Amino acid sequence: MTAPKGISAVAREMAAQGECTPRVARDPVNEAMINNWTEALGDDNPAYPAVAPPAMVQVWTMRGLHPNPDDDPLGRMSEVLDAEGYTSVVATNSEQTYHRHLKPGERVAVTSRLEEVVGPKQTALGEGWFVTTRSIWRVGDEPVAEMMFRILKFRPKPVARAAVTPMVSKDTEFFWVGTKIGELRIQKCAACGALRHPPGPMCPRCNALDPTFIVSGGLGEVYSYVVHHHPQVPGKRTPFVIALVELEEGVRMLGELLDVDPEQVKIGMPVRVRFVPSGEFTLPAWEVR
Amino acid sequence: MTTQLPELVLDVTPTFVISTALATRDFQDVHHDRDKAVQRGSKDIFLNILTTTGLVQRFVTDWAGPDAFVRSVAIKLGVPCYAGETLTFSGHVTEQEGSEATVEVVGRNSIGNHVTGTVRVVLP
Numbered sequence: 001m002t003a004p005k006g007i008s009a010v011a012r013e014m015a016a017q018g019e020c021t022p023r024v025a026r027d028p029v030n031e032a033m034i035n036n037w038t039e040a041l042g043d044d045n046p047a048y049p050a051v052a053p054p055a056m057v058q059v060w061t062m063r064g065l066h067p068n069p070d071d072d073p074l075g076r077m078s079e080v081l082d083a084e085g086y087t088s089v090v091a092t093n094s095e096q097t098y099h100r101h102l103k104p105g106e107r108v109a110v111t112s113r114l115e116e117v118v119g120p121k122q123t124a125l126g127e128g129w130f131v132t133t134r135s136i137w138r139v140g141d142e143p144v145a146e147m148m149f150r151i152l153k154f155r156p157k158p159v160a161r162a163a164v165t166p167m168v169s170k171d172t173e174f175f176w177v178g179t180k181i182g183e184l185r186i187q188k189c190a191a192c193g194a195l196r197h198p199p200g201p202m203c204p205r206c207n208a209l210d211p212t213f214i215v216s217g218g219l220g221e222v223y224s225y226v227v228h229h230h231p232q233v234p235g236k237r238t239p240f241v242i243a244l245v246e247l248e249e250g251v252r253m254l255g256e257l258l259d260v261d262p263e264q265v266k267i268g269m270p271v272r273v274r275f276v277p278s279g280e281f282t283l284p285a286w287e288v289r
Numbered sequence: 290m291t292t293q294l295p296e297l298v299l300d301v302t303p304t305f306v307i308s309t310a311l312a313t314r315d316f317q318d319v320h321h322d323r324d325k326a327v328q329r330g331s332k333d334i335f336l337n338i339l340t341t342t343g344l345v346q347r348f349v350t351d352w353a354g355p356d357a358f359v360r361s362v363a364i365k366l367g368v369p370c371y372a373g374e375t376l377t378f379s380g381h382v383t384e385q386e387g388s389e390a391t392v393e394v395v396g397r398n399s400i401g402n403h404v405t406g407t408v409r410v411v412l413p
Contacts, residue, residue, distance in 0.1 A: 043343070096363070101358070
């Protein structure tokens with residue numbers, strides 16, 4: 001690992017090296033690639049393909065799908081930043097100047113130099129470094145176009161991928177074992193027979209410490225609900241509906257109400273359980289029936 | 290009176306994002322592979338900068354005509370332009386000296402300004 005000071009030092013060294021070896025375009029300027037470009041961009045300017053669209057200049061010298069190692073400073077600086085964990089990239093600025101039109105048959109070559117590397121900066125995307133290069137395209141010795149190009153190499157903010165997972169205790173383990181095999185289990189007092197949810201060690205009716213369970217039929221009605229808009233919840237797309245469902249067995253249970261327009265949810269809406277795998281767990285959720 | 294350029298409205302489909310990325314020889318996965326784009330923190334695949342530059346140029350030459358010569362395209366990217374967006378270009382001439390005009394361009398989508406740019410063009 002290089003310290004941030006190291007990145008700046010490497011950048012200064014690289015900038016001092018000046019222009020890199022020219023990278024020659026894979027193909028001369030040609031009608032086929034011009035036509036692919038105008039077709040994709042929907043540009044029906046009749047000047048093309050007799051001349052190339054000026055903004056295609058960078059296309060001719062792209063490194064392609066299987067780039068050969070070269071001393072292009074953008075690539076080299078990117079490797080340095082990749083190694084430091086700044087693995088994502090977005091382009092932020094491009095300023096191209098064109099000296100003349102290019103015609104089919106001409107072959108360009110580009111040389112680039114590193115202008116500056118600025119960072120670390122806190123950006124909306126995450127912490128990153130702005131890398132600025134300057135490039136010149138030439139046909140033979142004649143400069144035909146120039147560019148200032150700036151990218152942000154950043155450390156992507158961690159994307160919370162897994163949904164919030166339940167806490168499992170000795171008292172609730174039977175419930176999560178059940179959902180995994182497609183059973184919605186309701187705790188039952190072995191002493192007095194009362195059903196209860198959420199599970200706990202002691203019967204609230206007779207205080208017995210002897211829980212067992214039954215398997216619910218999975219049918220119920222919306223007793224109450226909320227539409228969650230904010231804050232963001234890992235693994236979820238807002239808005240979503242959380243419904244408190246009164247099961248036919250008489251206990252109430254929380255879960256997400258799936259595939260429903262929040263505007264259409266009504267108290268008393270009949271629902272059934274649906275089991276949704278989420279990481280190591282299977283969560284009970286509801287769907288309208 | 291400032292000269293306004295006719296608006297250009299583009300339907301940025303996944304096919305558009307991918308075909309333009311390939312036509313500009315940009316094979317970065319974020320421009321053609323949604324799973325990778327999401328892994329890297331994006332909502333979806335998005336337009337590459339070479340395409341945005343090309344579209345800004347197209348927006349100006351659609352107005353200036355085939356005999357115009359584009360001298361420069363300078364752009365600054367704002368919000369990404371994801372697949373599924375509608376991208377609307379608008380612009381106006383800010384300066385004209387002889388036959389050379391300077392055009393300010395904005396390309397906006399549903400989340401904000403995707404690109405702001407300045408194009409210098411020699412008019413026929």
